[in-house]
Amino acid sequence: MDAQVLSKRTMAEQVADLLRQRILSGALPAGTPIRQEPLAAELGISRIPLREALKQLEAEGFVTIASHKGATVAPLSVAEIEELFQLRLRLETWMLGLALPRLAEADFAALDQLIAEQRAPDSLPRWGELNWRFHEVMYRPADRPLTLKMLKRIHDNIDRYLRLEISLSAGRNRAYREHEDLLAHCRKGDVAVALDLLERHIQQTANSLIDHLRARETAVAAD
């Protein structure tokens, strides 16, 4: 039996999950104001649990709350996105270095499976989730749960911007190839090469996203 399913979840928790999904999926893009009364009415609840959900999402970096003014979907500046990628670089190379010697055959099999799922034709809406799970499986043996939680938060915040760019499929195919390459070298236990590939993978992702965002920025400014 799954305890999560059985345990009565609170309204605030369910609402937080729902809104998080809407933000990650792009249904609520950055900057969207969140009015409490209409949203609570739509969800059929009062504003109290909604406010608690918003506080939770604020802590996760998805929402900005200004006293007496309300909540909006948090925008990330290009500088902040760059910083998040730099954090990923530092933390993930550390984690992979710790985890690599402890990766077992079951982990490699799971990673193969995830790459296959990512390549499936209808996987696009689950791209962010599958991408994170790939990285998570690699880092979990490092046995650093707080760091892993931090990394998930960083990934999620990046992903809602990456989504725009990854739908173009060119970057997506590159990411899959890099995952395969990285996995192959992890299997061989080639630590130095694996860390180098991971570093480049993160760098590449950062560069293509930031180029894309800068292009959009100037396009918007030219309007």
Place this chain on the structure above:
Amino acid sequence: MDAQVLSKRTMAEQVADLLRQRILSGALPAGTPIRQEPLAAELGISRIPLREALKQLEAEGFVTIASHKGATVAPLSVAEIEELFQLRLRLETWMLGLALPRLAEADFAALDQLIAEQRAPDSLPRWGELNWRFHEVMYRPADRPLTLKMLKRIHDNIDRYLRLEISLSAGRNRAYREHEDLLAHCRKGDVAVALDLLERHIQQTANSLIDHLRARETAVAAD
């Protein structure tokens, strides 16, 4: 005029600050259950803003909330404290490397001032704050605001345990000497030595705290 002072702060914010202070000062030690009704009554408010404050503190890592069971001051395991120190090591050496070439004379003066304050006889209750400000001034020129915020959170969570050990004054004096040493080499612009000293400073702090905690743990277990 200071906008912060003028802006009307919400009850939830004030309560969060108050509780955070009580937790950091040790007035509310780890594991203490937080009952909403009595606490709200003591503060002269309703449970609604108190609940929002608790949600905020949960996000900051100071409080654990279990549905329908209530909130407690979050305990940190020795393993989690070790992980937090390892995160500090990675993030702070990175930050100092970025910041060092950009540290100006005004920064060095501020750091001198902070060491002097730390050495003042009545500074013990402000130890955590002064210690963080010393590190913060060093890292701020790195211009990585998200990382800086993350580090503050880590420092605060460590500090409420460090407080127990630092009151013994032996470790405190060691910390001050290490700060002075580190500052001297930063002034000289000696990057390699400064990074090495910072690394050792964090390691030393971690070791003495963890030894202390392990000793207490076995002492308690022997009860």
Place this chain on the structure above:
DNA sequence: GTTTTGTAGATTGTATACAATATTCATTTA
């Protein structure tokens, strides 16, 4: 015409009241 002021409406913040869940402890049963 521009800026300032003031008021009405919209929106958030919080108190109160009630519902849902968990805990405690006396009672029963094996």
Place this chain on the structure above:
DNA sequence: TAAATGAATATTGTATACAATCTACAAAAC
């Protein structure tokens, strides 16, 4: 005696109602 049951109590979760604050726009002052 020990485990199981269940009602009484305590505690948290949420709806409703009201207070405080902000926003937008019209009127007044310069």
